[in-house]
Amino acid sequence: MADTGNKKQKLVHTSGAPIYMETSSAPTNIATIKYWGKADAKWNTPINDSVSVTLNQDDLKAVTTVAASTAFENDRLWLNGEEEEGAADNKRFRACVDGVRALATEKKDDDGKVLVTKEDWSKMKIHVSSYNTFPTAAGLASSAAGYAALVAALALLFGAKEEFPGQLTSIARQGSGSACRSLSGGFVAWRKGGKKEDWSDSLAEQVADENHWPEIRAVIMVVSDAKKDTSSTAGMSTSVETSLLLKHRADTVVSQRMEAIEKAFLAKDFETFGQLTMADSNQFHATCLDTYPPIFYMNDVSKSIIRIIHVYNKWAGKIQAAYTFDAGPNAVIFTLEEHAVEVGALMLHYYPEFGDKYVNNPDFEKKIKDFKLDKDLLEATDKTGREPKSGEVKMMYYTSSGPGPQRLTDTILNLDPTTGLNTYKK
Amino acid sequence: MADTGNKKQKLVHTSGAPIYMETSSAPTNIATIKYWGKADAKWNTPINDSVSVTLNQDDLKAVTTVAASTAFENDRLWLNGEEEEGAADNKRFRACVDGVRALATEKKDDDGKVLVTKEDWSKMKIHVSSYNTFPTAAGLASSAAGYAALVAALALLFGAKEEFPGQLTSIARQGSGSACRSLSGGFVAWRKGGKKEDWSDSLAEQVADENHWPEIRAVIMVVSDAKKDTSSTAGMSTSVETSLLLKHRADTVVSQRMEAIEKAFLAKDFETFGQLTMADSNQFHATCLDTYPPIFYMNDVSKSIIRIIHVYNKWAGKIQAAYTFDAGPNAVIFTLEEHAVEVGALMLHYYPEFGDKYVNNPDFEKKIKDFKLDKDLLEATDKTGREPKSGEVKMMYYTSSGPGPQRLTDTILNLDPTTGLNTYKK
Structure with missing residues (x-):
């Protein structure tokens, strides 16, 4: 993931508890060999491989802010400024939050002092605010961009460390199948997998980056x-x-x-x-x-x-x-x-x-x-x-064609730095 | 083939030569398992079997009059009252005329005297006039009905005798593939064939007649x-x-x-x-x-x-x-x-x-x-x-659903009984 800004992330809740927050944008992608049909509904895996062109985020993107704090009472999600009731219990959302959190690492300050242990992350609730820069209803793969941005932002927040290449894409795939292909730029293949029982081999792989065929x-x-x-x-x-x-x-x-x-x-x-x-x-x-x-x-x-x-x-x-x-x-x-x-x-x-x-x-x-x-x-x-x-x-x-997710640090926050509540308005 | 009238067919050309004439109607058919794709373009045979419902001629039919005479100078064809120039050289038309003529038998009068020998038929030219009782352009299988009526009328004219069951359908198939299924009523299958080199086993077979499922x-x-x-x-x-x-x-x-x-x-x-x-x-x-x-x-x-x-x-x-x-x-x-x-x-x-x-x-x-x-x-x-x-x-x-081709003897002739020229007007 590209990093476009600074790393100042510590914010404070009105209750005094710290809020940790990250924002990421992610692109849509358009498949040229199509995915249609699930091999396993639970794992959200496909019956065949697919491959797509990642589009440029200057024109179309999802932007997602995630925050974690012990001060939050529940996991909450806002899409395009509107809260999604019960979204935190949605199995796709859960698969992404819990999947990325399982790869969390300690967060340290500049002096090497541990601020958040791996265990601490699991005690915090998560707030998410996400929006698209294009009409959600237009059928332009908004869920692919949205889940890719969610996974990318969560990975930043938790300092997630992959156990094998493409692991984050296999998590994004559980949010929305084609989201796995939005975690890289250029031309990206989704290998259907299925040799491993937990389908962890159903993941995306960059075929060529966005600079390979810039025309x-x-x-x-x-x-x-x-x-x-x-x-x-x-x-x-x-x-x-x-x-x-x-x-x-x-x-x-x-x-x-x-x-x-x-x-x-x-x-x-x-x-x-x-x-x-x-x-x-x-x-x-x-x-x-x-x-x-x-x-x-x-x-x-x-x-x-x-x-x-x-x-x-x-x-x-x-x-x-x-x-x-x-x-x-x-x-x-x-x-x-x-x-x-x-x-x-x-x-x-x-x-x-x-x-x-x-x-x-x-x-x-x-x-x-x-x-x-x-x-x-x-x-x-x-x-x-x-x-x-x-x-x-x-x-x-x-x-x-464009690159994969981008870390955003100089953008307006979508979640309030003192309450963790949504501030984005359509 | 059903016979709805008398057998008086001898007419006389202005030149004095006899004209032999027959009229047949034929139904359209609608496939419920579809034919799409030719196995052999020359023989007009399909890559798969198909089956269709024969529709009722009271509502939709083709009516074709065929005439033969030594007085005619060329094979000629009129469709819906308009002459088709060069139609007699069309390979589909030729396959039907020559195919049915190869099965011709002697024509005798009521006393058993031979009027036309098998060889005589091959010396005569053929005039054909055909029309549909429904719009040709409407996409209602007009060519299936038309070629079925042509083959049925020719079979009457030449007193054609099949060498094996379904041979006439294999000839109609060379005019228009689905025409073979219009030679029977009810529910009719077209077996793709292909075991015989000349594709004579690609022919239609009645599965059930129109009285089997009259509802x-x-x-x-x-x-x-x-x-x-x-x-x-x-x-x-x-x-x-x-x-x-x-x-x-x-x-x-x-x-x-x-x-x-x-x-x-x-x-x-x-x-x-x-x-x-x-x-x-x-x-x-x-x-x-x-x-x-x-x-x-x-x-x-x-x-x-x-x-x-x-x-x-x-x-x-x-x-x-x-x-x-x-x-x-x-x-x-x-x-x-x-x-x-x-x-x-x-x-x-x-x-x-x-x-x-x-x-x-x-x-x-x-x-x-x-x-x-x-x-x-x-x-x-x-x-x-x-x-x-x-x-x-x-x-x-x-x-x-309705029956196969019908012999018509009490209808207005589509060809002039003294010249063999078209009289049908749209």
């Missing part, structure tokens, strides 16, 4: 959707029970794709990376459709984006853009810096501005508005049947 | 669609090349489903029949989505129908309605006579009348308009997010 960009189309479909957890469970195609995918297709896409990422081979990304997104949604009753996450707007991207690549003569869709209608379009403005302009053409702050990045917004799209390209994409129409996409994000 | 009904929702997607032939070819899930489906899933659904049909077990029908439709569309680039046949309206049917069955406490979708957005909803009005009324509620002749059957139309839907049911289906809205469905058909 990677993502254009995210947040698609409006009236109908909120099945939650991921419920959906996965039904898919595992009923889809014969999902079993085949997990057993035989994914391992080959993992090998190929990791190789492609390391070789910066966008053609292969993009082709596998699109094929795997479609296969994931195919297994949702093969579920009984079927699950639909993409809608007609999502499909129109897919058609346009395929025509764009055909026009370009090579794969320059690759879509992927998670458990919702939003498209994440990966491309390279050199094509990003063209891809953004193409999207803006068919899904024109809708409301304030339609594009997250003003510089990118200006560039895509000024860009003149090729006449032949538009003639070809028009043939998909899509006509420019605003309102169906409610926001465009432009971002790149 | 079966179909409510067809013709869904409007701006974007016409990939043709079946092109789509199948891409799916076979690129979908890893399709291969698994064809190799391992379908054979079990065929056995189960045939058993369910014979036992009149709607619960199992319906569940398999829905699961297999979804799996077919899943393999389309797993194709690269992906193929989409269902749209958001199709999906809203799926959601409503699942909620309806849940409300009923058992499967009373089962949707299936072919290579287009139209829903065919199978149900039983006792539930048909309720299912029709539910559909009319969410997809209200749109234009003239919205429902094909006036009696059914009156019943579904008068039917009072249960309040709890509507409360549950409302939760799918669907709101009543007209214009997205352009027509509703109500029909039952």
